[in-house]
């Protein structure tokens with residue numbers, strides 16, 4: 090069996106040689122992003138948290154976080170797209186629906202089955218997507234506001250709120266479909282996004298969509314999402330750390346080209362801060378009573394990613410504004426990591442940190 094270290098080394102070589110040189114194209118061209126996803130699939134890197142008995146990588150939490158950080162360093166769009174699929178794999182692996190697991194899990198590591206997710210709307214007070222129980226399954230009505238991976242993923246796991254305060258998670262196609270029962274599912278046009286546009290994020294409108302019991306992944310109280318957000322408040326930080334590293338890579342390159350000593354100093358100072366932030370996040374304890382402390386770490390990672398990306402822009406001068414320049418791509422990616430998985434607590438912590446760094450005191 091491959092060790093975690095060997096897997097990370099293999100992934101790093103792959104990302105550096107096959108993904109990083111195409112990062113600009115991956116960011117705005119869906120075909121190039123598809124090829125990049127295929128590269129991960131060909132190297133069986135797409136179901137890392139799925140147990141090995143189901144054909145997954147079965148890697149431990151720490152290794153998986155390192156992988157997420159690493160991939161974000163080389164391509165934000167690829168990091169974001171594969172993250173949806175890896176999350177779907179984790180959800181399915183925890184399902185009690187054995188036949189769904191049998192159908193999907195063994196195919197996911199190689200990307201022969203590609204699956205998205207949509208449950209961010211459960212964080213809202215009033216879910217725009219609802220379900221009611223019916224004979225043999227559930228009827229879904231409403232809107233799924235964010236589904237990344239249109240044109241890449243054949244299916245996605247959607248969560249809809251039941252009248253009793255639970256949410257049903259089920260497998261649905263990620264393409265406009267009509268059912269014989271009269272139900273329909275309509276995918277919107279891919280949104281025009283400032284960052285990671287190639288990942289093709291759409292809204293999906295459901296009307297009397299019949300979700301048979303056989304396609305149900307799980308049912309759990311809606312409140313589980315809020316609990317998980319508190320417990321796992323650091324999860325999205327690993328992408329921000331990788332993004333910060335990407336900014337510093339550009340700063341380093343600028344120093345190598347321009348040989349201005351202040352570029353080297355800036356790199357050293359920011360790299361030391363990133364090392365400290367990273368160390369704090371990777372060694373953080375997880376648990377309800379650690380929420381406030383971990384929330385501050387998440388805000389630090391977000392704000393540091395933006396600062397490192399801004400440093401990359403500053404050091405790259407006017408060229409940074411070029412459409413294919415890595416500095417502005419990384420800056421746009423930092424935008425996504427600021428808001429993805431955002432809760433009102435994360436929003437507040439991020440703003441509090443931004444306010445505290447100005448050094449100006451209101452008179």
Ligand SMILES: Cc1cc2nc3c(=O)[nH]c(=O)nc-3n(C[C@H](O)[C@H](O)[C@H](O)COP(=O)(O)OP(=O)(O)OC[C@H]3O[C@@H](n4cnc5c(N)ncnc54)[C@H](O)[C@@H]3O)c2cc1C
Pocket residue numbers: 173205206207208209210212213214234235236237238282285290425428429430431432433434436
């Ligand atoms: C490019 C992109 C792709 C994405 N892809 C996916 C995907 O594939 N799957 C997926 O599940 N998610 C996806 N997301 C969603 C992402 O995780 C969300 O950005 C994040 O969860 C925040 O949700 P939101 O932007 O809808 O904000 P909201 O949920 O509207 O707001 C965020 C927080 O503010 C609070 N809030 C909002 N409005 C009010 C109000 N009026 N009063 C009081 N509190 C309020 C909410 O309760 C919530 O806690 C994607 C996002 C982006 C930007």
